[in-house]
Amino acid sequence: xxxxxxxxxxxxxxxxxxxxxxxxxxxxxxxxxxxxxxxxxxxxxxxxxxxxxxxxxxxxxxxxxxxxxxxxxxxxxxxxxxxxxxxxxxxxxxxxxxxxxxxxxxxxxxxxxxxxxxxxxxxxxxxxxxxxxxxxxxxxxxxxxxxxxxxxxxxxxxxxxxxxxxx
Numbered sequence: 001x002x003x004x005x006x007x008x009x010x011x012x013x014x015x016x017x018x019x020x021x022x023x024x025x026x027x028x029x030x031x032x033x034x035x036x037x038x039x040x041x042x043x044x045x046x047x048x049x050x051x052x053x054x055x056x057x058x059x060x061x062x063x064x065x066x067x068x069x070x071x072x073x074x075x076x077x078x079x080x081x082x083x084x085x086x087x088x089x090x091x092x093x094x095x096x097x098x099x100x101x102x103x104x105x106x107x108x109x110x111x112x113x114x115x116x117x118x119x120x121x122x123x124x125x126x127x128x129x130x131x132x133x134x135x136x137x138x139x140x141x142x143x144x145x146x147x148x149x150x151x152x153x154x155x156x157x158x159x160x161x162x163x164x165x166x167x
Contacts, residue, residue: 060105061113070124074114080140080164082113085130089119092151093134100136103157110165138164 061084064070074081084100086093097115104113118125118133128137128144137147138160145164152160 060101061115064114064116064121064124066121067123070114070116070121073112074139075142077112079110079112080138080145080166082111082161082164083128083137083139084113084115085118085125085128085133085135085137086115087118087133090133096134096136096151099154099157103154103161106158107161107165111161136160140164 062073064074074083082100082104084093084097086097100113104111116124118130128135132149134151135147135149138145146160148160
């Protein structure tokens with residue numbers, strides 16, 4: 001796929017694009033520079049954008065990398081944190097994850113969400129008494145406020161997150 005995009009970009013180079021390229025001693029680049037018409041066999045009227053637009057947005061959730069990362073981003077967090085203990089193989093976890101992110105996003109930065117894969121971070125799962133997935137723990141100031149196991153509907157999730165935020 002990347003090869004096709006590269007070939008397409010080369011074929012759609014115009015004289016303006018070539019002026020931006022560094023000078024070369026090859027006869028191919030010299031012959032292209034003297035051309036006055038756009039070079040395109042695939043789409044004469046279209047050229048590809050130089051770069052993809054970059055939009056900065058704050059992430060709703062983050063994956064915990066290790067115990068130190070957990071301590072820094074969850075326990076020492078100034079914001080309340082919702083911790084989603086999940087597993088890749090868990091069907092209900094795949095359903096609950098996006099719904100939790102949606103409920104957290106509704107709070108507009110008042111709460112963070114940490115995702116902990118129990119297969120990668122068994123020590124954290126044991127430390128917090130996770131015996132089944134999905135398990136969601138609400139933490140504020142390093143203290144566990146509330147938790148639940150399993151799936152909840154959107155209304156119950158919104159209520160759970162609002163309770164954590166203190167609304």
